[in-house]
Amino acid sequence: MVDPPGAATPLDARTDRDLRRVAQWLGEEGIGSGALHDVRPLVGGTQNVLVSFVAGGQRYVFRRGPVHLRPNSNKAIRREMRVLAALAGTDVPHPRLVAACEDEAVLDDGAVFFLMAHVDGFNATVELPRPHSDAPSLRREMGFAAVDAIAALGAIDPAAVGLADLGRPAGFLERQVPRWLAELDSYARQHPRYRSPSDTGIDDIASWLGTNTPAEFRPGISHGDYHLANVMYARTGPQVAAVVDWEMCTVGDPLVDLGWLLATWPGFGSAGGPLGAAGGLPNRSELVDRYALGSSRDLSRVGWYVVLAGFKLGILLEGTFARSTSGEVPASVGRELRGRAARLFTQARELAAAPAGLRSGE
Numbered sequence: 001m002v003d004p005p006g007a008a009t010p011l012d013a014r015t016d017r018d019l020r021r022v023a024q025w026l027g028e029e030g031i032g033s034g035a036l037h038d039v040r041p042l043v044g045g046t047q048n049v050l051v052s053f054v055a056g057g058q059r060y061v062f063r064r065g066p067v068h069l070r071p072n073s074n075k076a077i078r079r080e081m082r083v084l085a086a087l088a089g090t091d092v093p094h095p096r097l098v099a100a101c102e103d104e105a106v107l108d109d110g111a112v113f114f115l116m117a118h119v120d121g122f123n124a125t126v127e128l129p130r131p132h133s134d135a136p137s138l139r140r141e142m143g144f145a146a147v148d149a150i151a152a153l154g155a156i157d158p159a160a161v162g163l164a165d166l167g168r169p170a171g172f173l174e175r176q177v178p179r180w181l182a183e184l185d186s187y188a189r190q191h192p193r194y195r196s197p198s199d200t201g202i203d204d205i206a207s208w209l210g211t212n213t214p215a216e217f218r219p220g221i222s223h224g225d226y227h228l229a230n231v232m233y234a235r236t237g238p239q240v241a242a243v244v245d246w247e248m249c250t251v252g253d254p255l256v257d258l259g260w261l262l263a264t265w266p267g268f269g270s271a272g273g274p275l276g277a278a279g280g281l282p283n284r285s286e287l288v289d290r291y292a293l294g295s296s297r298d299l300s301r302v303g304w305y306v307v308l309a310g311f312k313l314g315i316l317l318e319g320t321f322a323r324s325t326s327g328e329v330p331a332s333v334g335r336e337l338r339g340r341a342a343r344l345f346t347q348a349r350e351l352a353a354a355p356a357g358l359r360s361g362e
Contacts (some may be wrong), residue, residue, distance in 0.1 A: 011039065011041060011051070012067065014067050014108075014109070015041070015049055015051060017108060018049070018064065018107050018111075018113075019036055019039065019051065019062070021106055021107055021108075022062060022106075022107075022113070023035060023036045023055075025101060025106055026055055026099075026115075029099060031055060031099060031115070032056025032057075032058070033055070033056055035055065036053040036055050037053065037054045037055070038052075038053060038054045038059075039051060039052070039053045040052040040053070042061070047065075047066050048063055048064060048065055048073075048077070048245075048247070049062075049064045049065070049066065049067060050062070050063050052118060058117075058118075059117075059118035060116065060117065060118060061095065061115065061116050061117075061118055061119075062113060062114075062115055063077070063080070063114055063115075063116065064077060064107070064111045064112070064113035065077055065111050065112075066328075068323075069109055069110070073111065074104065074110070074111065074112045076247035077111075077112050077247060078102060078112060079166075079247055079249060080114070080245075080246045080249070081097065081100040081102075081112075082163075082166070083163070083166070083246040083249045084096075084097040084114075084246060085097050085100075086162050086163050090152075090156060091152045092149065092152050092153045092156070092243065093149055093239075093241060093242050093243055094243055095117055095242050095244060096117040097114060097115075097116055098114075098115040098117055099115045100114040100115075101113050119241050119242040119244075120234075120235060121232035121233055121234055121235060121241030121242060122232060122233055123228075123229060123231070123233075124142065124228060124231070124233055124272075124273065124274065124275035125228050125270075125272060125274070125276075126274070127274055128273075128274035128275055132233070132238075132275075132278075133274070136279065136280030137280070138237070139275065139278060139279070139280035139281055140280050140281060140282055142238040142275070142281070143281040143282040143286075143287065144238075144282060144286075144287075145233075145238050145239055145240045146228065146240060146261060147287050147290045147291050147294075148240070148294055149231070149240045149243055150223065150226055150243075150254065150257040150258060150261065150291075151291050151293075151294030153221050153222075153243075153254065153257070154220045154221065154222070154254030154255075154295060155294070155295065156220065158219070158220065158221050158251045161221075163221060163251060164251065165251075166221075166249070166251045167222075167250035167251035168251075168252075169219035169251055169252055169253075172217075172219070172252040172253055173213050173214060173217065173253055174213055176209070176308060176312070177206045177209050177210050180311065180312050180315050181202075181206060183315055183316075183319070184196065184315045184318060187319055187322035188322075190322065190326075191322045191325050191326045192326075193325040193326065194321070194322040194325045194326075196318075197318065197341070197342065197345075200314075200341075200342060200345040200346075201345060201346075201349045202311070202314075202315075202345060204349065205307065205310075205311050205345065205348050206311065208352040209307060209308055209311060209352075212301075212304055213304070214301045214304060217253040217255065217297075217298075219251055220251070220252075220254040221250075221251055221254065222249065222250055222252045222253060222254050222256050223243065223246065223249055223257050224246075224247075224248030224249050224250055224256070224257070224260075225245055225248045225260065226243070226257040226258075226260045227260060227261055227264040227270065228261075228265075228266070228272060228275065229270075230243060230244050230245045231243055231244075232244060253305075254295075254297070255297060255299070255302065255305045256305060256308065258287075258288070258291055258299075258302065258305060259302065259304075259305025259307075259308055259309040260305075260309040260313070261287070262284045262287060262288070262302070262306045262309070263306045263309035263310045263313065263344065263347065264309070264313065265281075265284055266281060268284070268347060270340075303351055303355030304355060306348075306351055310344040310345065310347050310348030310351070311344075311345070311348050313341075313344055314341040314342075314344040314345045314348070315341070317337040317338065317340055317341035317344070318337075318338065318341050320333065320337045321334040321337055321338040321341070322334075
């Protein structure tokens with residue numbers, strides 16, 4: 001059975017049914033007694049279902065695709081399972097994979113799912129506890145720690161951890177613009193009430209990216225969605241306790257992650273929540289310099305990667321807005337994310353006009 005969660009954060013009917021089946025599956029797998037206690041829906045993003053609970057005296061986190069499964073939802077969750085398993089024993093902070101269920105018959109809607117160990121940390125875009133809230137020097141180190149984590153990821157040999165076939169490095173950068181323009185075009189087919197944004201300069205950004213694509217790069221592992229909302233910090237210091245949400249991970253160009261972090265850095269592509277409001281963070285040029293300390297990659301074209309990040313993330317946020325037009329996401333969330341997408345497109349256009357700006361101390 002599943003103990004009811006607190007009244008302030010009730011489970012939706014689908015997730016409640018899911019967890020009852022998960023409880024049975026855990027018993028069959030010998031994880032705990034099959035009873036779930038202290039169930040807590042977790043807030044984070046608008047996509048996948050994330051629930052924390054205690055089973056057999058241990059706290060775990062359950063993760064599956066969204067309530068309204070999309071065609072690639074199970075593929076993304078399977079990818080995340082594989083990546084978390086591969087990262088075991090590396091220097092990259094990540095949640096420990098406990099168990100994975102790829103059997104689509106367990107849950108009613110055919111969703112696959114996995115359990116990961118609870119991470120004792122916090123999301124600084126949601127909360128900023130002490131001592132972090134009281135110490136600007138500590139917050140500065142938090143910024144550098146976020147860069148160190150992706151530098152460590154980019155340093156891993158994909159073949160050494162069994163991920164050599166996770167992506168297609170050949171032509172990786174050249175594929176980015178057509179792949180994401182196709183994603184944007186797909187929204188209108190999937191959601192008849194959706195209309196593409198006007199006056200955002202998307203075509204101009206795409207043209208600039210295509211003309212200025214770096215000629216070569218050294219392949220490595222890329223998280224694919226790296227920003228502060230996907231970083232959990234230790235409660236006792238500036239260290240990264242875990243990087244989460246690995247479903248977009250691939251083998252490609254790791255500098256995509258640095259560009260993503262810079263494009264969404266507080267004050268630019270994101271308000272940054274409590275951490276951004278508290279201040280004391282390194283600026284973007286300092287983050288690039290820190291990355292250079294832990295990587296031998298060529299950073300002379302880093303501006304291109306930031307423009308690409310704004311382009312891609314803006315299109316991703318447009319996807320959530322598109323789902324809101326079909327009732328799959330609250331309308332208020334859709335409107336908020338469309339506004340954020342517009343700001344990212346504006347930032348990308350401005351940086352494309354002066355891509356060397358990131359090295360000028362901003």
